[in-house]
Amino acid sequence: MIELEGLSKAFRKTRVIDNLALKVGAGERIALIGANGAGKTTLIRCILGEYVAQGQIRVCGFDPRARRSDVLRQIGFVPQLPPPLKMTASDLVCFAADVSAADARRIGEVAGELGLDLSEISNRPFVKLSGGQKQKLLIAIALGRRTQLLILDEPAANLDPIARQKFFSLLAQRRDNTMIMSSHRVDEVAALVTRVIEMDRGVIAFDQHLAEDRLNSAALRISLEMSLAEPAFASALSQWGFKGGADGRAWAGEVAGPDRLRFLCLLSHYSGSISSASFDEAPCPETRHASGPVNA
Amino acid sequence: MNNLFLTARLDVTESLRARWFLLYTMVFGGIVALLMVFGLTESQVMGFTGLSRLLVTYIQLSMAILPIFILISTVRSVASDREAGVFEYMLSLPVSIGAWYWGRFLGRFVAIFAPVFLAMAAAAVWGGLKGLPIPWKHFFVYSALLLSLSICFLGLGFLISALARSSDVAQSAAFMLWLVLLLFLDLILLGIMLKERVSPELIVGISLMNPLQVFRTAAMALFDPQLVLLGPAAFTILDRVGPDAYLVWAFLYPALIGIVAAAIGFWRFKSSDLV
Numbered sequence: 001m002i003e004l005e006g007l008s009k010a011f012r013k014t015r016v017i018d019n020l021a022l023k024v025g026a027g028e029r030i031a032l033i034g035a036n037g038a039g040k041t042t043l044i045r046c047i048l049g050e051y052v053a054q055g056q057i058r059v060c061g062f063d064p065r066a067r068r069s070d071v072l073r074q075i076g077f078v079p080q081l082p083p084p085l086k087m088t089a090s091d092l093v094c095f096a097a098d099v100s101a102a103d104a105r106r107i108g109e110v111a112g113e114l115g116l117d118l119s120e121i122s123n124r125p126f127v128k129l130s131g132g133q134k135q136k137l138l139i140a141i142a143l144g145r146r147t148q149l150l151i152l153d154e155p156a157a158n159l160d161p162i163a164r165q166k167f168f169s170l171l172a173q174r175r176d177n178t179m180i181m182s183s184h185r186v187d188e189v190a191a192l193v194t195r196v197i198e199m200d201r202g203v204i205a206f207d208q209h210l211a212e213d214r215l216n217s218a219a220l221r222i223s224l225e226m227s228l229a230e231p232a233f234a235s236a237l238s239q240w241g242f243k244g245g246a247d248g249r250a251w252a253g254e255v256a257g258p259d260r261l262r263f264l265c266l267l268s269h270y271s272g273s274i275s276s277a278s279f280d281e282a283p284c285p286e287t288r289h290a291s292g293p294v295n296a
Numbered sequence: 297m298n299n300l301f302l303t304a305r306l307d308v309t310e311s312l313r314a315r316w317f318l319l320y321t322m323v324f325g326g327i328v329a330l331l332m333v334f335g336l337t338e339s340q341v342m343g344f345t346g347l348s349r350l351l352v353t354y355i356q357l358s359m360a361i362l363p364i365f366i367l368i369s370t371v372r373s374v375a376s377d378r379e380a381g382v383f384e385y386m387l388s389l390p391v392s393i394g395a396w397y398w399g400r401f402l403g404r405f406v407a408i409f410a411p412v413f414l415a416m417a418a419a420a421v422w423g424g425l426k427g428l429p430i431p432w433k434h435f436f437v438y439s440a441l442l443l444s445l446s447i448c449f450l451g452l453g454f455l456i457s458a459l460a461r462s463s464d465v466a467q468s469a470a471f472m473l474w475l476v477l478l479l480f481l482d483l484i485l486l487g488i489m490l491k492e493r494v495s496p497e498l499i500v501g502i503s504l505m506n507p508l509q510v511f512r513t514a515a516m517a518l519f520d521p522q523l524v525l526l527g528p529a530a531f532t533i534l535d536r537v538g539p540d541a542y543l544v545w546a547f548l549y550p551a552l553i554g555i556v557a558a559a560i561g562f563w564r565f566k567s568s569d570l571v
Contacts, residue, residue, distance in 0.1 A: 045384070045571060048388050050387055050388070050570045050571045051570070051571070052567070052569055068390070068391075068392055068393060069390045069391065069392050070390075072388060072389060072391075073390040075388065077385070079381060079384055079385050079388075081381055082385075083380060083381045083382040084381075085386075086313040087306060087309055087313070091309055095389075098298075098302050099299050099302060099389050099391050100390050125313060151388075
């Protein structure tokens with residue numbers, strides 16, 4: 001689906017992407033993580049053909065600069081920040097639907113599923129909508145089109161918890177789509193992805209394929225020892241169904257396969273307080289569904 | 297082609313909601329309204345009366361404000377759209393760069409030319425209703441000159457937007473360009489150059505190259521091609537080539553500048569970062 005070879009991008013003398021190579025197969029769902037300035041947005045813009053870069057980029061078999069329309073017809077994109085468009089919501093939907101030969105009604109349906117009634121906002125300028133409404137509309141346009149590749153740059157940043165949950169469930173339904181989700185919060189997208197790529201200063205610092213069948217079937221039995229009791233951490237662990245010792249320092253519990261990445265992200269926040277941790281994998285088909293707290 | 301017209305339509309609807317368009321329409325509509333209110337059609341100055349008097353005043357005012365309005369509004373909106381992330385999103389939709397760029401050019405042209413033309417048309421309709429003779433020849437020639445001038449400065453605006461990476465730089469460049477063209481009008485720097493005995497060929501050459509001067513000379517030549525009105529360079533040119541040939545030059549040359557500038561801007565836009 002995506003092939004990058006020797007990709008480099010510099011702004012004046014600052015190299016933002018440095019000789020990057022990456023292959024993304026059809027159907028892969030990638031969490032693209034990294035600190036600010038790691039090069040995530042630049043990489044996305046290169047894939048969208050918005051930047052001139054050194055190296056080779058192939059998306060759906062085409063160069064996104066030379067065959068923009070062919071490539072972009074296959075891509076649904078949600079930007080990190082909604083653009084300040086003066087056009088009305090309905091103008092935007094109609095334009096996006098017309099240029100991509102999509103059905104505007106389908107976009108309206110997706111918006112409805114996200115809790116956004118298009119008929120209520122159709123005559124309002126896009127720029128005057130609330131942050132959440134803008135984000136929902138952009139998501140609806142991306143998901144309402146028939147695309148092969150979804151590129152989502154911090155897509156859930158402005159969504160309320162219910163819309164966020166609905167959004168992730170809509171994404172989960174699109175099993176055939178290849179997805180790249182840029183996020184600062186890997187825990188948020190952990191249950192959806194099959195691969196995690198971390199960028200750091202323009203290079204891929206970490207690239208991990210997550211074996212989907214194992215994730216869905218194998219639970220992790222986890223024991224933790226804390227150097228000191230942390231009330232916030234204790235509360236979070238309780239929500240995950242963990243049992244704690246009397247002093248609040250020893251904890252044990254089980255995490256379902258699909259939630260292990262999300263749980264490990266939680267642990268990372270308290271890594272300074274953990275004195276020992278053990279993980280045992282055991283087949284556990286009955287824990288296929290998420291056992292952890294709902295994203296909020 | 298369909299995407300080009302969709303983009304043009306979108307740009308027109310965007311412009312209709314923009315503050316610059318409201319101000320722009322009010323200025324040109326207001327000029328015509330004020331000229332009517334102050335009874336310019338009933339006055340007589342240097343032989344111009346009725347609608348002719350109104351049109352010649354309108355065209356002089358248009359020459360002063362239309363170029364800077366077009367330049368600033370174009371570079372401001374295009375460059376700030378790029379800075380604010382509008383391009384990042386809109387260019388992620390399946391529209392070719394050509395359809396996007398030329399669609400915006402077309403849409404913006406409609407947005408800037410329509411108020412100027414409609415204000416003049418409204419004056420003609422009003423004059424007709426009052427029983428004044430309508431100078432149709434002047435009306436059509438002025439429309440063509442305004443069209444050519446609009447294309448010229450729109451193209452220059454698109455070129456500046458494609459070259460400049462920030463709206464501040466783009467606005468400064470647009471203002472400087474307008475100032476330079478304004479300075480090289482017959483009655484300002486060219487007059488001084490003539491007085492300082494600079495080569496007449498150079499002065500005539502500059503006059504023919506400056507689209508503002510070309511517009512001004514053509515507009516004035518229709519009414520009274522006298523030295524006192526035209527200025528020395530324009531008078532010399534008209535004397536040599538004749539008013540009809542000069543009119544053809546005045547229609548074609550500014551429009552050609554605009555199209556060439558826009559085409560260079562397109563090449564630059566296409567071959568550099570889009571956002």
